[in-house]
Amino acid sequence: xxxxxxxxxxxxxxxxxxxxxxxxxxxxxxxxxxxxxxxxxxxxxxxxxxxxxxxxxxxxxxxxxxxxxxxxxxxxxxxxxxxxxxxxxxxxxxxxxxxxxxxxxxxxxxxxxxxxxxxxxxxx
Amino acid sequence: xxxxxxxxxxxxxxxxxxxxxxxxxxxxxxxxxxxxxxxxxxxxxxxxxxxxxxxxxxxxxxxxxxxxxxxxxxxxxxxxxxxxxxxxxxxxxxxxxxxxxxxxxxxxxxxxxxxxxxxxxxxxxxxxxxxxxxxxxxxxxxxxxxxxxxxxxxxxxxxxxxxxxxxxxxxxxxxxxxxxxxxxxxxxxxxxxxxxxxxxxxxxxxxxxxxxxxxxxxxxxxxxxxxxxxxxxxxxxxxxxxxxxxxxxxxxxxxxxxxxxxxxxxxxxxxxxxxxxxxxxxxxxxxxxxxxxxxxxxxxxxxxxxxxxxxxxxxxxxxxxxxxxxxxxxxxxxxxxxxxxxxxxxxx
Numbered sequence: 001x002x003x004x005x006x007x008x009x010x011x012x013x014x015x016x017x018x019x020x021x022x023x024x025x026x027x028x029x030x031x032x033x034x035x036x037x038x039x040x041x042x043x044x045x046x047x048x049x050x051x052x053x054x055x056x057x058x059x060x061x062x063x064x065x066x067x068x069x070x071x072x073x074x075x076x077x078x079x080x081x082x083x084x085x086x087x088x089x090x091x092x093x094x095x096x097x098x099x100x101x102x103x104x105x106x107x108x109x110x111x112x113x114x115x116x117x118x119x120x121x122x123x124x
Numbered sequence: 125x126x127x128x129x130x131x132x133x134x135x136x137x138x139x140x141x142x143x144x145x146x147x148x149x150x151x152x153x154x155x156x157x158x159x160x161x162x163x164x165x166x167x168x169x170x171x172x173x174x175x176x177x178x179x180x181x182x183x184x185x186x187x188x189x190x191x192x193x194x195x196x197x198x199x200x201x202x203x204x205x206x207x208x209x210x211x212x213x214x215x216x217x218x219x220x221x222x223x224x225x226x227x228x229x230x231x232x233x234x235x236x237x238x239x240x241x242x243x244x245x246x247x248x249x250x251x252x253x254x255x256x257x258x259x260x261x262x263x264x265x266x267x268x269x270x271x272x273x274x275x276x277x278x279x280x281x282x283x284x285x286x287x288x289x290x291x292x293x294x295x296x297x298x299x300x301x302x303x304x305x306x307x308x309x310x311x312x313x314x315x316x317x318x319x320x321x322x323x324x325x326x327x328x329x330x331x332x333x334x335x336x337x338x339x340x341x342x343x344x345x346x347x348x349x350x351x352x353x354x355x356x357x358x359x360x361x362x363x364x365x366x367x368x369x370x371x372x373x374x375x376x377x378x379x380x381x382x383x384x385x386x387x388x389x390x391x392x393x394x395x396x397x398x399x400x401x402x403x404x405x406x407x408x409x410x411x412x413x414x415x416x417x418x419x420x421x422x423x424x425x426x427x428x429x430x431x432x433x434x435x436x437x438x439x440x441x442x443x444x445x446x447x448x449x450x451x452x453x454x455x456x457x458x459x460x461x462x463x464x465x466x467x468x469x470x471x472x
Contacts, residue, residue, distance in 0.1 A: 034135075034322070035142040037420040037427070038396045056449070058397045060141040060420050061322055082395065089140075 004093060005069070005109050006118035012093055013069040013109055016100070020075065021109060024097040025057065025066055025088065028122055033059035036088045041077040041099055048072060048101070050108060055098050057088070070108035072101030136320040144323035145422035148289055149463070152249035153319035154310045161223035162239040162297055165214040169234035173214070176233060177207070178346060178369045180356035184209045189269050189284050191354045193346055194226060199371030199378070200342035201349065202229070204334065206295075208271050208284060215282065217244065217295070219336045243303035247310055248293035248327075253468065255313035256283075256294050259306075263294065267470035276306055285468060289324065290331025290461055292468040329428060330421045332389060332460030338400060339387060339416040339430055345371070347378035348432065350387045350460070355379070385413060386438035389458035390429040392446060396453070398429035403447045404455070412437055412444060423463050433457070 004012045010029035015021045030036065040056040048054050048068035055066040077099045081087060088096035103109070113121065134156065136144060147153055165173070173181045179192040189208035193201045203222040208215040216236075218226045223238070230236035247255060257264035263274045263283040271284035279302035287293035298306055310316050325335065334340045340349045352375075358364050361376050369375075392398050398418030406412040413433035421428040429446070437444065440459045445452035 035140045035420075037142075040396060056396075058420075060326060060422075061135060063397075063399060085395070 004115055005112035006115065007067070007069045007112055008121065009067055011066055011069045013112065014093075015106065015109060019103050019106055020100055021070070021072070021103055022097045022100050023054070023066070023069060024092055026118070027092050029064075030089050030092045030096070033057060033064060034061045035059055036085045039081045039085050039088065039098065041081065042074045044074050044077060046074045048074065066098060068101070069112060070101070071104040073104075074099050075102050076100040134320045135322040137318050139317070141320070141322035141326060142420075142422045144317070144319035145326050147317050148249045148291060148319055148323060148327055149423050150250065151315040151317070152247060152251040152255050152293070152313075153323065154307060154316055155246040155248065155319055155321075155324055156243070156303075156307065157246050157295075157324075158243040158300070158303065159220040160244055161218040161220060161226065162242045162244060163216050163218070163227055163230065163236045164239055165216065165230070165234055165236050167209070167213060169214060169236070172233040173207075174359075174365060175368060176229065176370070178355045178359055178372070178375060179207070180358045180365075181207065181214075182365070183358065186211055187271055189271055189286065191351075193340075193351065193354070194229065195346070195369060195371040195375065196342055197370050198342075199345040199347075199374030201336075201340045201344055201346060202226070202342060204336055204340060204351075206284075206286065208282075210271070210273065210282065215297075217297075221337060239297075241300050242297050243300040245296045245298065245303065245307055245310065246287050246289075246293060247296065247316070248287045248289040248291045249315075250292060250466065251315040252291070252293040255310060255316045258313045259309050266294070268292075268467040276309070277302070279306060281306075288331075288333055289327035290333070290463055290465045291327075292466055326419050326422060329417050329419050329430065330423055330461065330463045331465060332430070332462060334387070334430075335417060344387075344432070345375055345378060345383060347375060348383040348385050348387060352379050382435060384435060385432045386435045387416070387430060387432055387460075388438045389460040389462055390415065390431055390444070390446065390455045391458045391462075392427050392429070392453050392455045394453065395427060396448065397427040398446050398448070398455070404431055404433055405445045405447060405452060406434075406437060407443060409445075409452075415446060421462055428458075428462050429455075430460070
């Protein structure tokens with residue numbers, strides 16, 4: 001249940017119940033972005049299509065988008081990032097999570113990269 | 125995620141930009157700024173330089189430096205630079221991206237010799253003087269905008285008390301072949317850590333200093349940019365050598381009558397950074413200017429920016445909206461710098 005799946009765009013998703021999942025950005029992504037100073041999270045209740053811009057990440061170096069790895073409806077956001085965006089740098093796959101989705105179709109998660117496939121892509 | 129832009133430069137060291145920024149304001153950082161252009165000119169070039177630069181070159185005392193800019197006929201800024209006078213020559217430091225342009229322009233008027241074999245280090249921060257004293261005791265006695273020639277080890281160095289972070293500090297021009305060895309000497313001093321171009325950018329933004337190609341360029345005049353202080357009285361109307369530089373009519377006219385737009389500091393509500401290029405609107409939604417720099421001020425601990433607005437709106441606390449990703453965000457105009465300068469001016 002706790003296994004991460006990744007996208008080629010450096011988001012991760014973790015299934016938390018049969019039809020909900022948490023989303024964030026990978027360790028590689030936070031490292032590339034550098035110190036993150038702001039995250040604009042989606043509104044709760046918003047429906048996101050797979051690949052749609054879901055959150056905006058602002059670091060001291062750049063602005064970047066976090067896309068929805070799969071389709072679903074936003075059911076929770078990590079409000080603690082408003083005061084402590086540095087959590088994304090410190091613990092990107094833990095307390096630096098962005099938002100949780102009620103999934104349209106949990107099978108969309110299965111076809112994403114697993115950790116070893118994602119690592120292999122990074123190493124290329 | 126979009127592409128993370130192309131980071132080929134030493135933008136940061138492992139501690140990260142925020143930590144490097146804060147370290148510079150509380151201790152000292154060493155920056156490698158060797159990409160900047162250095163050139164040596166004969167003392168006799170001073171009169172010719174006054175036809176290019178809107179500053180007093182002829183009366184620049186030995187071992188002093190001043191901020192200057194090259195202008196075009198419309199009064200726009202071709203580059204900003206540091207001009208220094210050593211005992212037997214003049215010395216300029218220009219922006220990396222403008223090296224070829226500036227040196228070609230200078231060569232038309234005088235014998236400018238680019239110093240491609242010289243590196244440039246910047247040691248910046250409240251502990252810079254102490255660190256400098258550990259490497260070159262005599263250099264540490266300089267005051268702001270003074271310079272001198274000093275030996276560090278066996279290297280012949282031109283050291284000035286200056287920098288571009290708003291902090292006390294030094295810039296050290298030295299032979300490229302000695303740069304790594306001397307950089308390591310500085311890094312071995314108590315409190316000194318390396319810092320990259322990312323921190324240099326956020327430090328200069330907090331200090332309200334312009335970045336060429338962003339806050340100033342050929343379309344902005346020194347008066348619009350708030351840099352008229354760099355034009356000495358002798359080059360202004362009624363001065364002994366008034367005008368005589370490109371764009372003098374425009375620039376001196378703006379000093380007397382004011383410019384239509386002015387560079388200001390901007391502080392947005394909330395935590396999201398402002399970014400260069402975003403439009404600024406007045407309270408009625410009318411276009412009033414544009415952001416030329418934006419970022420996160422690690423010392424003020426919040427997002428800050430600079431931009432040009434209609435001069436009527438360029439008063440502290442006047443309220444504007446920056447259009448960020450299509451949405452208006454309230455900003456207030458702020459006096460510059462955001463963080464007070466702490467230059468070592470010495471006793472009055």
